[in-house]
Amino acid sequence: MKLPYILIVDDDQQVMRAIQRDIRNEYREDYKIAATDSANEALELIKELKLKNETVALFISDQKMPEMEGIAYLEKANEIFPDAKKILLTAYSDIEAAIIAINKVKLDYYLLKPWNPPEEKLFPVVNDLLGDWHALYKPDHEATRIIGFQWSPKSHKIKEFLSGNLIPYIWMDIESDEEAEKYLTSANVTRSDLPLIILKDGTFIKDPTVTNLAACVGLQQKAAKEMYDVLIIGAGPAGLAASVYGSCEGLKTILVEQSSPGGQAGNSARIENYLGFPTGLSGGELTRRAVTQTLRFGTEVLTPQQVKNISVKDGYKVTEMCDGTVIHSKAIVIATGASYARLKIPGIENFTGAGVYYGSASVEAHACRDETVYIAGGGNSACQAAMYLSKFAKEVNIVIRRDKLIQTAANYLVENITNTPNIKIISNSDVISCSGTNVLENITLKNAKTGEETTVPAKALFIYIGTKPGTDWLNELVLKNEKGFIITGSELMKEKSFHTFWKLEREPFLPETSVPGIFASGDVRFGALAGISTAVGEGALAIRFVRKYLEDM
Missing domain, CATH: 3.40.30.10 (Glutaredoxin)
Incomplete structure (x- = not known):
């Protein structure tokens, strides 16, 4: 197997030799290291590597260079090896340029000079980026x-x-x-x-x-132990956070997911407002990091595995899976999240998966190259999908019911969309039907103010509308509201039937359901705030109360 390249460019030969030395000492076993003091020479080498079918994993570039600035160089390099990671070397006075690079070339990291000691300031950064690169790269x-x-x-x-x-x-x-x-x-x-x-x-x-x-492909689908301290159902941000905190606190933890980890967040093409990641990261990257973390702490992760029924026997939870296997646990955290609501319009069911997609922009974007596509919905996820699709599609149309996108999406996303020429906003409108032969060919839009209906050609329709809690499988075990969200904590005490189902002397814990020892976390919980950061906090909070419950058992 050919070793991938790490390519370094810095016009200051002393700096160039120093970083080349450090990188070579640490990574020469697994990578080819190339360095030059000329940006133009580096670009010629990049073209040559492409022709030789070589691969570049990481570009490291200085910002202030006489032939061209580092941002311009990385922009050109990115056109040839778009999957390579990018580090910009800057002085403290050049931080503003680094911030520009984050937006312009999707910079992965800016590194302040000097980086001594490299064991603290250089290698952890490079290790992290190379780990991300390897997770997605396969010859x-x-x-x-x-x-x-x-x-x-x-x-x-x-x-x-x-x-x-x-x-x-x-x-x-x-x-x-x-x-x-x-x-x-x-x-x-x-x-x-x-x-x-x-x-x-x-x-x-x-x-x-x-x-x-x-x-x-080697995914685990069967539980290995007879009894667990906590079973977590659902591997979105809340479930993953709960599994990390549960395992790191010494609880025997098992996590089950019916399809794939990450939840709605896992499908996000770019998350730019998650604390601690100034350059942003994709939902897939965030999910990979979280799964790696929870596995490192010892969580068992089963996927795809779906829960059929939960029962309680002598305080212990007996969870029957759809494949007939059973998982026994002392506590359960339900973190099944929410999905996009199904559009109920004529023709749409005929094309689901054949031009109509719920989320999935990152999966199907390449198929939309040079095509006209539509997005129904104006929230942050819809806007992130639009930005990603705009790199491939000829035209991306966002269909919203409101007057303006700023009414439903974050300001930074609205600004990005405004500055992207092939994204258009269709306001005060709904998608009312889909048509085609075997695949989606047309959609019909209706303007809510004028009543005018317009049929337009569409290669794909991506739906990001509504919120449907993942509780259909739950039957009547725990108390839910009329929309299917799980009621917990003090909200339970407002129910007229509270004393008929709650027999303990203590009050329900904040995330605890109507069944003691069964907790709800994240979007599935009534009253929870939306957002990835909030879901992560909910997952951690649930484990805090799981521990309290286990102490009382």
Whole structure:
């Protein structure tokens, strides 16, 4: 296997030699290190590496250079190796330039000179960025391949599952990729068998279920222990936070997720307002870090695994899974989050997964290259999706019911969208129908003020509207409000039937449901504030009260 490159450029030869020395001493076993004092020379080398089918993992560049500034250099380098990570070396007086670079070239980190000692100020940064890069990079011969029809719901489901579980794959559209047909011939399968999954060892699976695919790629689906201190249901930000805090505090913790970790946040193309990440990060990156963290502390993570029923026996919780297995625990945290509400308009069900997608912009963006697409919804997630899609689509249209986007989205996102020429806002409007033959071809919009209806061609419609709590599976075990959100804590005490279901002398803990020892956390909990940071806090809070509950058992 070819080693990836770390490429350094700094016109100050003394600085260039110093960082080259430090980087080489630490990373020469796993990377090729190249350094130059000329930005133009570096760009020529980058082009040469591309022609030789080499890979660059990390660019390190000074900002103030005579041939061109570091921002301009990184912008050009990014065009050739867009997946490489980028560090800008700056003096304290150049921090403003670094902030500009964050927005202009999606800079990953700016490093103040000097960086001594490198063990504290350089290597942790580089390790973090290279870890992110490796998580998403797989050479062609090591990656899973998916061969299918681009606008097939089955293909979309497989792509969404692998992407959500951070498993790199190569997508091959049978109708546009000449190589795809050769794989079908080699595997002795026909188009009716698609999607076809080819694993890195050469084995293949025809039209697999998600469960079968999960087993083939090595995901754990069965619990290993007979009893756990806490079972966490749902691996969005709240569930992941609860699992991290539970395990690091010594609780036997198991986390189950019905599809893929990350929740709605995991699908975000770019999160720019999460504390501690000034350059922003994708939902996938945040999810990968959280999953790695919880596994490091000893949490068992089962996916895909779905809960069928929960019962209580002598205070212990018995959770039956849809595959018939059972998990026993002393406490449960329900963190199943919320999903986008299903649009109920004529024609839409015919095209779900075939041009109509709930979220999933990061999964299907490449298929929208040079096309016209629409987004229904005007919240932060919709705006983040629009920014990501704008890199591929010819035109992105955001359909909102309000007069202005600023009424529903964060100011920084509105500014970004305003400054992106191929994003348009269609205000005071709703999507009222979808049409097409086998895939989505048109949508109809209705202006709420004028009543005018307009049918327009659309290659894809991404839906980011409404909030539906993930509690359909829960039946009547715990008390929910009319919208399905779980009622907890002091809100339970407002219920007229409170004394019929609550038999303990103490009051319910803040995140505790109507069943002692079962807690709710994050978007699924009635009264919880929306947002990733809030969900993380809710997960940590739930574990605090789980510990109190266990102490009383």
